[in-house]
Amino acid sequence: MLLPIITYPNKILKSVSTQVENFDENLHILLENMYETMIASNGIGLAAIQVAVPQRILILCIPDEEGNQFIENRLEIINPVIHHPRGITTYQEGCLSVPGFYEEIERFESLELHYHNRYGEPSVLEAHELLAIAIQHEMDHLEGKLFIEKLTYNRRKKFEKEYKKALKEKK
Numbered sequence: 001m002l003l004p005i006i007t008y009p010n011k012i013l014k015s016v017s018t019q020v021e022n023f024d025e026n027l028h029i030l031l032e033n034m035y036e037t038m039i040a041s042n043g044i045g046l047a048a049i050q051v052a053v054p055q056r057i058l059i060l061c062i063p064d065e066e067g068n069q070f071i072e073n074r075l076e077i078i079n080p081v082i083h084h085p086r087g088i089t090t091y092q093e094g095c096l097s098v099p100g101f102y103e104e105i106e107r108f109e110s111l112e113l114h115y116h117n118r119y120g121e122p123s124v125l126e127a128h129e130l131l132a133i134a135i136q137h138e139m140d141h142l143e144g145k146l147f148i149e150k151l152t153y154n155r156r157k158k159f160e161k162e163y164k165k166a167l168k169e170k171k
Ligand code: QAP
Pocket: 041, 042, 043, 044, 045, 046, 091, 092, 093, 094, 095, 096, 098, 099, 100, 101, 130, 133, 134, 135, 137, 138
């Protein structure tokens, strides 16, 4: 089932998400719907709050060099914690909740992630480059933060102007 994606400046996106306690059928249905919604919207990552669920859940599907996304590469990450962040990199980020806008954002280059899978089993993964960037982007959503909050004052002003103009043109 496709879920509606909440977009900026909806205040729901500012919610701080809470820990998942029940790794049950409802969680599995949500994960399936989030994946379907993300793929249908040409996304590589989605946090539950973007579909109005304030829980610490994110999904990722990093494309290969040709840009193909494979379901085998889908990651379902619940209650994540970053360990050992290291290095700095930048990437032109976008967000399904801020459609049509992309900006260079600084992130850690590598990290180790501790999380739970859909069955509540503890898991660890080592992430570099795009996967590490996507994890940090999605984990910011769990704290109610969007990538545009990392822009400098002047770039943020430019964004607000462009975004408002684009919103008006869509109406
Ligand atoms: C987060 O972002 C991310 O504006 C996931 O019109 C971004 O999937 C992780 C998208 C950069 C790592 C690097 C954005 C689709 C998708 C748009 C997305 C749009 C259509 C964004």
